[in-house]
Amino acid sequence: MEGRCYCGRSYIMKTSWTDLNPGRRYSICSNFREAGGCSFFSCMDPPVCERSRQIIPGLLRRVNKLENDVTKLEKEVGRRRSTEVKLWLGLAVSWLLMA
Ligand SMILES: [Zn+2]
Structure with a gap:
């Protein structure tokens, strides 16, 4: 505004x-x-008010921490997915070599 x-x-x-x-x-x-x-x-x-002053900063810190955790997990999921793709590719290649 x-x-x-x-x-x-x-x-x-x-x-x-x-x-x-x-x-x-x-x-x-x-x-x-x-x-x-x-x-x-x-x-x-x-x-x-006094009560919010006690509660909100703690909540904010918790939200920030959770956001950090989510970012870390997203990276981890991305890493695992690319590992999985490599494994499947390796498997496919070994099938081709056997055939
Ligand atoms: Zn002014």
Whole structure:
């Protein structure tokens, strides 16, 4: 979502994934904190409640770990599949040689 800041530039909506504000959306000016930048900063969501603050960072870490595991498994499956193809080719060649 985009809009205009009072300095005339557009502002961007972002989502914070820090441990203190997991999932909290905020808007900052696209010129934020640059030299002579604008200080426009506004939170869209209310403060993250204590319970979410405890749970969400852990969930995020778990999701990241699972995504890594899936990537590893996909690579492993790819490796095994190519090994299997080589085995079948070898078998076919040996049948041809026997015939
Ligand atoms: Zn601005």
